[in-house]
Amino acid sequence: MRYNPINKSLFERNRSRFADQMKPNSIAIFHSNDIQPTSADGVRPFIQQTDLFYLSGIDQEETILLIFPDCKEESHREILFLKETSEEIAIWEGNKLTKEKARELSGIQTVYWLSSFENFLLSLVFDTEHIYLNTNEHLRATSEVETKDARFIKWCKNQFPLHKFERSAPIMHQLRVIKSVEEVEAIQEACNITAKAFERVLKFVKPGVWEYEIEAEITHEFLRNRSRRPAYESIIASGFSSCILHYIANDQQCREGDLLLMDFGAEYGNYAADLTRTIPVNGKFTDRQKAVYNAVLRIQKQAIQMLVPGNNIKDYHKEIGKITEDELINLGLLDKSEVAKQDPTKPLYKKYFMHGVSHHLGLDVHDYGKRSQPFEEGMVFTCEPGIYIREESIGVRIENDILITGKGPVDLMKNIPREVEEIESIMNS
Structure with a gap:
């Protein structure tokens, strides 16, 4: 693996915490993600299912984790099933994980080959009453392709129709929202790698470069620092494209006088960083660009101070909305009298700031967390206000x-330049 191994004690604790939340006499099963095809004989690079990784530390395809806390046979309370290396696989792909290496990474002592999974499940499941199955219950999730989890649910219900089925997702959402020391360290390393990429592009960007060239510089810095890939599709948006929230074409030339909005982050050990910076292509903000930039920076600085235990997303966004209104009035974009009589369910500031300020961050860029849950120590949030003036x-x-x-609040990106003077100084050094 490219990243330094995470201590197995993290995954041992995670499994113990999950098991504590299970009903008595229950078994839980977690699958790795499928390998996704492209066309012909092509496949996409494998990315592990994050719940399985959270509980096992295993980063290999065709992996199954079984948790059975009340099993009378102690060695079968945690079982890992792995894809076995054949001579053909070894020739074409290289060796897969050995049982010994899997034990070292996960802390799970009982490891079998995947081919024995169904027979082994049959030998255990009739001693249980409940079967915990995993599904993607993220608010933003869309699933047009049937997943391994979805196929397994159908199989289980057909094989064991009289068992009681339970959802693993509520437990996983409860556990994963609070980050451990090891998880914060991994996120911090992803942030550190992202910082290096930003420093690199500050010295690279100039009028005439193409957005995809900037993306290439970022990706180069990620890979040379043990990140396997961007944590999400990088947004490299110059000129008018800076007003398109999820612009990923990255195919335009950066021109004199343009702003360049870059939203990118490295993954490290499956954990994500999420950075956005906006810079002047020519290294110097115009007066208008600087005014808008500093307005957003003031909003962000105030928003960060609200990320404290006991606050909640509803009140947080409401307060930031008021701050944004004042900034937009000062920029001449909103009229104070119109704001005073606006429909509170349709605030006028949304014309220029139409997305949320924060989301949970962790193994997934938009990580688990309920909007109704108050902020707690150990949560990691992004803080990303913006102002988008399409007509300008x-x-x-x-x-x-x-x-x-x-x-x-602790800013994991505190060392990444964001003041106008810092950015201009580095770009012109």
Whole structure:
């Protein structure tokens, strides 16, 4: 693996915490993601199912984790099933994980080959009453392709129709929202790699470069620092494209006088960083660009201070909305009298700032977390206000990753330049 192994104690604790939430006399089963095809004989690079990784630390395809806390046979309370290396696989792909290496990574002592899974499940499941099955219950999830989890649910219900089926997702959402020390360290490393990429592009960007060239510089820095890939599709948006929230074409030339909005982050050990910075292509903000940029920066600085235990997403967004209104009035984009009589369910600031300010961050870029849950110590949020003035081709977003602690918010990207003077100084050095 490219990244340094995460201590197996993290995954041992995670499994123990999951088992504590299971009903008595229950078994839980987690599958790795499918390998996704492209066309002909092509496949996409494998990315592990994050719940399985969270519980096992195993980063290999065709893996199954079984948890059975009440099993009378102690060695069968945790079982890992792995794809066995054949001579042909070894020739074409290289060796897969050995049982010994899997034990070292996961802390699970009982490891069998995948081919024995069904027979082994049959030998255990009739001693249980409940079967916990995993599904993707993320609010933003769309699933047009049937997943391994979905196929397994159908198989299980056909094979064991009289068992009681339970959802693993609520437990996983409860556990994963609070990050451990090891997880924060992995996120911090992803942020550190992302910082190096930003420093690189600050010295690279100039009028005439293409957005995809900037993306290439970012990806180069990721790969040379043990990141396997971007944590999500990088947004490299110049000129008017800076006002398109999920612009990923990255195929335009950066021109004199344009702003360049870049939203990118490295993954490290499956954990994500999420950074946005907006810079002037020529190294110097115009007065108008600087005014909009500093307005967004003031919003962000105030928003970060609200990421404290006990606050909640509804009140947080409401307060940031008020701050944004004042900034937009000062920029001449909103009229104070019109704001005073606006429909509170349709605030006028949404014309220029139409997305949320924060989302959970972790193994997934948009990580698990309920909107109704108050902020707690150990949560990691992005903080990403923006102002988008389409008629002026000015789009500004500034995003940092914030750890909530009992002593106040900790900015995991505090060393990444964001002040106008810092950015201009580095670009012109």
